[in-house]
Amino acid sequence: MTRHLLLAVALAAVSGTVSAAPAAQARHACFHSMEPLEKDVGFCQAVRSGNTLHVSGVAAGGSMDAAVRSVYGRLGEVLQAQGLSFANVVRETVFATDLDAFIANKAIRHEFYGANLPAASWVQVQRLYLPSFVLEVELTAVFEE
Known part of the structure; x- marks a missing residue:
């Protein structure tokens, strides 16, 4: 992987705005944060299918408290761009390199x-x-329907 792509992936984890791409079909609409990077890597930041929005993983580095705040802040931006909030979230999957550190920062998650x-x-x-x-x-x- 090139150094440019690594930098772009790191930036995608903490910045960007969400824009809609034309739907490939009526039941599948892809929404991008950083479209060139997403197309290069091969994913959409968010995909709407029917009344469900599937948000791809948002990642961050650094200390776990800073990463938790960054990741959930960015997820909030993705949700907000679709007219949603954390109240609309029905499923969450967390991948942490140190689960104890994530658990120690669960209060930050609760703020969202x-x-x-x-x-x-x-x-x-x-x-x-x-x-x-x-x-x-x-x-x-x-x-919401």
Whole structure:
């Protein structure tokens, strides 16, 4: 992987705005944060299928408290761009290189969810896409009918 791509992936984890791409079909709409990077790597930041939004993992490095704040802040931006909030999230999967450090910072996570906690799985992994990443979180949210 080129140095440019590594930098772009790292930047994608903490910045960008979400834009919609034309839907490949009526039941599948892809929404991008950093479209050139996403197309190069091969994913969409978020995909809407029916009334469900599937948000790809958002990752960050550094200390776990900074990574938790960064990741959930970025996920909030992705949700907000679709007219949603953490109250719409029904499923969360957390991948952490140090699960104890993530658990120690769960109060930061609660700041984003409040009383609307989703079903969740938290998994410790050996590494993430970039070795510098310590946390990645993916979500599933539902649009209100």
